[in-house]
Amino acid sequence: MKVLVIGSGGREHTLVWKLNQSPQVDKIFTAPGNAGTAQLSENVDIEDNDVEELVEFATEEEVDLTFVGPEAPLVAGIVDRFREEGLKVFGPNKEAAKLEGSKVFSKNLMAKYDIPTAKYDAFIEVDNAITYIKEVGAPIVVKAEGLAAGKGVIIAETEEEAIEAVETIMLDKKFGQAGERVVIEEYLDGEEATVLAFTDGETIVPMLSSQDHKQAYDNDEGPNTGGMGAYAPAPVVTDKVLQKAYDEILVPTIEALQQEGIKYKGILYAGLMIEDNEPKVLEYNVRFGDPEAQPVLSLLETDLVEIAEAVIAEDLASVEVEWSDKTAVCVIMASGGYPIDYETGKEITGIKETEADGTTVFQAGTEVKNDKLVTAGGRVLGVTALGDDYQETINKAYQGIEKIEFEDAEYRTDIGQKALNHK
Incomplete structure (x- = not known):
C-alpha cells in the first residue's frame, strides 16, 4: 500500500x-x-x-x-x-480538533463534564484579564487561546509577570491570532506527564506514558519550547494513576464529545499534572506529541498501519496493541539560542557513527545543501536510545550526542533524571 x-x-x-x-x-x-x-x-x-x-x-x-x-x-x-x-x-x-485548537472549548468541555483540570477563566479584554489576575494572585498560568506551536503557555511567578504575559499575547500579538483571547488558570503543583491513547470514538487504548521537558534549560528553567526531550514510560504514571487517567479523563472526554455530537477518532493526547496520585488535565492535543512520539513509537511493537486502519474502521477493539518492556529516552539537539533567536545552515556530522551503536537519530530541522546535511530549524535532531533501565538508556542517548556535531548545538543534560529520582 x-x-x-x-x-x-x-x-x-x-x-x-x-x-x-x-x-x-x-x-x-x-x-x-x-x-x-x-x-x-x-x-x-x-x-x-x-x-x-x-x-x-x-x-x-x-x-x-x-x-x-x-x-x-x-x-x-x-x-x-x-x-x-x-x-x-x-x-x-475539524470539530474534534477544537479540543486542541481552542483552549476555551476544551476548558469549557472539562468544566461541563467534571473532568479534573485547573480552575480558569477566559478573556477577550486586556483590562478584564488584568483585573482577574489582581483578584486571584500568583503564581498563575497564562495561555494563548489558539495554536502557538507549544510555546503559548506562560507560567507567571508574580502578578507583574502575569500582566506582562497578557500584554505580550494580546497587545503585542506574539502568537498572532492565537492570542485574541487568553485563558488564565490556577497554577497546579505536581509532576507533569503525558498519556496518549488511540481511539476510534468508542474503544480507547492508552499508550505507554511519557514525560516531555518543555523548558529550554536544565532543571526546568528558561523559556518554553516545543520540547527538549522525552522518555517513556514515565514512573510518575503508576498503574493506579493510569487507571485514574483512563476512568476519570480519557473515557469521560470521549463520552463528553459524543454528548456534544462529536465523534473523536485518532490520537487523544492528555497532558497531565499529577500530585498525590491524582491526575488533572493541563492540556489536550489531537495528535502525537513531539518529542513524545519518538520514545513512545520506539516502544510500540504492533503494526501502526493495523492500528490506524482499525481506528478508521471503528474496530479498534479487535486489535491487541503490544509494547516493548524496555525504556526509551529522546534528547533534542537544538540550534544555539533556540527558542528565541538562532541561526541555521550549520553542517551536521556524526549521525552515522551514533546510529552504528544502535541509537536512532530522528531528524527535525534538517535539510541537504550542497551535498551536506545542515540545520534548518530550532529543534534539529532527536537522539533516541532504548535500554533495559533508565540509567542505561540515558547513558546511551548522551553517548550518541557526543558523536554528533554542529556549530552552537544546545541540549539539556538532564533528560530522564526525574525517572531516576523515582527509583
Whole structure:
C-alpha cells in the first residue's frame, strides 16, 4: 500500500520510520518532510497546511492511507476534506480538533463534564484579564487561546509577570491570532506527564506514558519550547494513576464529545499534572506529541498501519496493541539560542557513527545543501536510545550526542533524571 505522512518534524520522521517497518507498506510519501524522511520515503514539495494540494496529490497518487502529523492542518479540517474525496485518513475531524485548537472549548468541555483540570477563566479584554489576575494572585498560568506551536503557555511567578504575559499575547500579538483571547488558570503543583491513547470514538487504548521537558534549560528553567526531550514510560504514571487517567479523563472526554455530537477518532493526547496520585488535565492535543512520539513509537511493537486502519474502521477493539518492556529516552539537539533567536545552515556530522551503536537519530530541522546535511530549524535532531533501565538508556542517548556535531548545538543534560529520582 501507499502511505502519505504530512509534516516535516521529528514526529513525522518517527512516523515514517515506524510505518517503514510495516509489511503492508510498499511506498511512503512525506509532505514536505525533511532530510531524515528523505532517506526512508519520497519527500513531496507541498506544505503541510496546503490542504487542497495535499488532497489532489493523494488522489492522483492513489494513496491508501494518510497520517496527519501536526496540529494546524487537523484544526483547519484536513481530515474532513480527505474524507469528502473518499480518501482514508488517520486523525480527528475539524470539530474534534477544537479540543486542541481552542483552549476555551476544551476548558469549557472539562468544566461541563467534571473532568479534573485547573480552575480558569477566559478573556477577550486586556483590562478584564488584568483585573482577574489582581483578584486571584500568583503564581498563575497564562495561555494563548489558539495554536502557538507549544510555546503559548506562560507560567507567571508574580502578578507583574502575569500582566506582562497578557500584554505580550494580546497587545503585542506574539502568537498572532492565537492570542485574541487568553485563558488564565490556577497554577497546579505536581509532576507533569503525558498519556496518549488511540481511539476510534468508542474503544480507547492508552499508550505507554511519557514525560516531555518543555523548558529550554536544565532543571526546568528558561523559556518554553516545543520540547527538549522525552522518555517513556514515565514512573510518575503508576498503574493506579493510569487507571485514574483512563476512568476519570480519557473515557469521560470521549463520552463528553459524543454528548456534544462529536465523534473523536485518532490520537487523544492528555497532558497531565499529577500530585498525590491524582491526575488533572493541563492540556489536550489531537495528535502525537513531539518529542513524545519518538520514545513512545520506539516502544510500540504492533503494526501502526493495523492500528490506524482499525481506528478508521471503528474496530479498534479487535486489535491487541503490544509494547516493548524496555525504556526509551529522546534528547533534542537544538540550534544555539533556540527558542528565541538562532541561526541555521550549520553542517551536521556524526549521525552515522551514533546510529552504528544502535541509537536512532530522528531528524527535525534538517535539510541537504550542497551535498551536506545542515540545520534548518530550532529543534534539529532527536537522539533516541532504548535500554533495559533508565540509567542505561540515558547513558546511551548522551553517548550518541557526543558523536554528533554542529556549530552552537544546545541540549539539556538532564533528560530522564526525574525517572531516576523515582527509583
